[in-house]
Amino acid sequence: MIRGRRRVGWGAWLVLGPFFVFGVAFEVLPILTLVRSSFSTEDGWTLANFGRAFTPMMIASFRNSLQLSAVTAFLGVVGGTVVAYAIVTARRRFVRDALTALADVTANFGGAPLAFAFIITLGSTGVVTLLLKAVGVSLYPSFRIYSVSGLTIAYLYFQLPLMILLIVPALLGLRQEWREAATNLGATRAQYWLRVALPILAPSLLGSFLLLFANAFGAYATAWTLTGPDVNLVTVQIAALVRGEVQLDPTLADALALVSLGVMTACVVGYRWLATRPWRATP
Amino acid sequence: MAYVELKGLNKSFAGKPAVRDFRLSMEKGEFVSLLGPSGCGKSTTLRMVAGFEEPDSGEAWLGDQNVLDLPPHRRGMGMVFQSYALFPHLTAWNNVAFGLRIAGRPAAEIRRRVPELLELVGLREAGGQYPRQLSGGQQQRVALARALAIEPRVLLLDEPLSALDAVVRVTLREEIRRIQTALGITTLYVTHDQEEALAISDRVVVMHDGGVEQVGTPEAVYAEPATRFVATFIGKINQLTGVIERAAEGWVRWGNHRLAVPSAATAGLADGREVVVLVRPEAVMVTPPGAEGPTGDNRVPASIEIVTFLGPVTRLSLTMDGRPFVADVTTGDRGRFHRGAPVQIVFPAAACRVLAVDRAGGPR
Numbered sequence: 001m002i003r004g005r006r007r008v009g010w011g012a013w014l015v016l017g018p019f020f021v022f023g024v025a026f027e028v029l030p031i032l033t034l035v036r037s038s039f040s041t042e043d044g045w046t047l048a049n050f051g052r053a054f055t056p057m058m059i060a061s062f063r064n065s066l067q068l069s070a071v072t073a074f075l076g077v078v079g080g081t082v083v084a085y086a087i088v089t090a091r092r093r094f095v096r097d098a099l100t101a102l103a104d105v106t107a108n109f110g111g112a113p114l115a116f117a118f119i120i121t122l123g124s125t126g127v128v129t130l131l132l133k134a135v136g137v138s139l140y141p142s143f144r145i146y147s148v149s150g151l152t153i154a155y156l157y158f159q160l161p162l163m164i165l166l167i168v169p170a171l172l173g174l175r176q177e178w179r180e181a182a183t184n185l186g187a188t189r190a191q192y193w194l195r196v197a198l199p200i201l202a203p204s205l206l207g208s209f210l211l212l213f214a215n216a217f218g219a220y221a222t223a224w225t226l227t228g229p230d231v232n233l234v235t236v237q238i239a240a241l242v243r244g245e246v247q248l249d250p251t252l253a254d255a256l257a258l259v260s261l262g263v264m265t266a267c268v269v270g271y272r273w274l275a276t277r278p279w280r281a282t283p
Numbered sequence: 284m285a286y287v288e289l290k291g292l293n294k295s296f297a298g299k300p301a302v303r304d305f306r307l308s309m310e311k312g313e314f315v316s317l318l319g320p321s322g323c324g325k326s327t328t329l330r331m332v333a334g335f336e337e338p339d340s341g342e343a344w345l346g347d348q349n350v351l352d353l354p355p356h357r358r359g360m361g362m363v364f365q366s367y368a369l370f371p372h373l374t375a376w377n378n379v380a381f382g383l384r385i386a387g388r389p390a391a392e393i394r395r396r397v398p399e400l401l402e403l404v405g406l407r408e409a410g411g412q413y414p415r416q417l418s419g420g421q422q423q424r425v426a427l428a429r430a431l432a433i434e435p436r437v438l439l440l441d442e443p444l445s446a447l448d449a450v451v452r453v454t455l456r457e458e459i460r461r462i463q464t465a466l467g468i469t470t471l472y473v474t475h476d477q478e479e480a481l482a483i484s485d486r487v488v489v490m491h492d493g494g495v496e497q498v499g500t501p502e503a504v505y506a507e508p509a510t511r512f513v514a515t516f517i518g519k520i521n522q523l524t525g526v527i528e529r530a531a532e533g534w535v536r537w538g539n540h541r542l543a544v545p546s547a548a549t550a551g552l553a554d555g556r557e558v559v560v561l562v563r564p565e566a567v568m569v570t571p572p573g574a575e576g577p578t579g580d581n582r583v584p585a586s587i588e589i590v591t592f593l594g595p596v597t598r599l600s601l602t603m604d605g606r607p608f609v610a611d612v613t614t615g616d617r618g619r620f621h622r623g624a625p626v627q628i629v630f631p632a633a634a635c636r637v638l639a640v641d642r643a644g645g646p647r
Contacts (some may be wrong), residue, residue, distance in 0.1 A: 083313055092289070175366070175368065176368060177364045177366055177368035178368055180333075180335050180355075180362070180364070181362065181364060181368040181369075181370075181429075182381075183334075183335075183354075183355045184333065184334075184355055184356060184360065184361065184362040184371075184430075184487055185356070185381055185382035185385055185429070185432075186356040186382055186386055186433065187356070187385050191385060195381070195385075196372075198368055198370045200370070200371060200372055202372075212382040253417075
């Protein structure tokens with residue numbers, strides 16, 4: 001007898017149960033609450049919260065967040081790809097494994113500890129700042145770690161290794177025969193990269209860009225610890241509205257969060273679509 | 284002067300020789316196959332010619348130029364890979380056009396040439412399809428068209444059919460031969476499939492352990508194997524180890540039997556020298572015990588152990604004085620042969636090939 005789809009037994013559901021409960025409690029319910037809150041006031045359903053979410057100040061926060069995310073994602077993609085290529089072409093396996101492990105650790109190193117690390121190295125009295133000053137190079141006042149450019153450097157600390165982890169499998173999927181075939185057909189090294197390797201890698205590169213973009217867009221702790229309210233980002237605005245330091249307005253914060261959720265969802269959907277492109281390089 | 288001349292190519296990997304003193308001359312338009320088991324150095328040889336491996340020593344002449352001094356794309360070689368190596372983001376049409384575009388050919392020429400090449404490989408209608416939408420056989424046809432597009436002086440094919448199923452392999456190998464003959468392109472072909480090599484080649488180079496065992500026409504390599512390796516690698520063969528009884532008469536003592544072999548095959552060998560007599564199964568007749576036949580034939584009593592149906596022929600596995608022997612009979616006669624039946628095997632002296640066993644104990 002030909003059996004159809006395999007039935008999942010009660011034992012499997014029991015094991016999966018806690019994960020479903022966890023997912024519902026910490027993913028589904030908060031989103032539903034967010035949706036309800038952002039579309040309602042004490043008087044009932046409304047779009048007024050979104051009207052207030054697009055004041056010049058809030059629009060500026062979105063612009064800053066989008067710019068910071070785009071710049072750090074772009075730099076992360078370019079720099080991470082170059083470093084990842086160096087890793088996958090390293091002759092010694094030990095070097096490859098060690099660098100990949102380092103990327104794994106640093107990709108997950110963010111938030112307040114990362115901000116403090118940058119303050120004590122590149123802050124106005126940081127180690128590197130003082131060492132450079134001792135040899136006659138003054139970073140300050142033309143550079144400030146407590147600014148958007150400082151934030152860009154801090155974000156790159158986790159964006160680069162994340163890109164390395166994302167792109168290494170795709171680089172390993174570039175088949176040696178493609179390079180040899182291109183070479184045999186007359187392509188130079190540059191032509192091989194422009195006409196073969198990069199188009200094949202394009203879905204992975206674009207998908208990784210979207211993930212890095214989402215990663216930066218949702219970052220809060222690093223930005224707040226490093227720059228406080230000096231840099232106007234969406235996540236900083238949401239936190240301020242919830243904490244009520246200047247103005248307590250949780251429904252406006254929910255509306256901002258829902259718009260941010262839309263941006264993040266678009267990134268993830270785009271990434272998933274690109275990840276299923278049939279010509280992408282897979283190891 | 285040969286069109287392609289490979290002289291003393293050597294290559295080692297981590298101190299282990301992969302190719303040893305490879306030498307080959309090819310005439311223009313010739314189809315030569317490198318045949319051998321996995322790891323014998325045939326692909327490495329091809330890759331050295333293509334420019335993807337640098338030989339430790341040797342020369343590769345194409346016409347009056349040693350191409351080892353040139354980068355791969357300046358050698359005038361078109362390469363077809365085992366795994367097709369089609370660019371997955373390009374359609375079949377654009378894969379074929381790739382080399383032409385790189386060469387900066389005019390768009391009008393590309394628009395004319397690509398359909399011609401797709402037509403040549405029987406895929407005119409598939410130009411708009413991506414590699415993933417094509418079967419393995421179709422992909423390899425596109426790869427062949429792509430390699431031919433740059434009008435190479437020599438076509439190199441590295442096990443192009445090994446990833447395909449049996450039926451497609453046979454069809455495509457005939458296609459490759461047809462196209463090669465039509466274009467008159469000099470071709471070096473790597474395969475581990477002896478039937479494939481014998482079927483499509485003008486000459487076959489049998490390789491083993493990085494060295495050349497024999498170079499010859501398919502008929503010569505099959506009928507007159509130069510070494511025991513060639514004899515056993517190409518087709519089924521019986522190996523009867525004995526000693527020269529009288530070299531001048533062409534007699535070999537094999538157990539209790541005296542075998543007659545061509546006297547030319549034993550010329551120069553001392554009486555008492557250990558030899559291996561090689562006999563192809565299809566050269567053997569199986570008759571009832573004691574049946575008469577032409578004088579000079581070898582006749583040995585045997586018994587049938589196994590009868591194996593192989594389609595047009597039936598293979599009889601026999602024992603002669605406890606030693607195994609195989610004979611092929613036409614399947615129409617298979618009803619005459621039964622397991623355990625006593626028979627007489629008959630093979631003419633002319634069907635025997637003799638190889639001397641060298642002092643190290645291995646026949647050459």
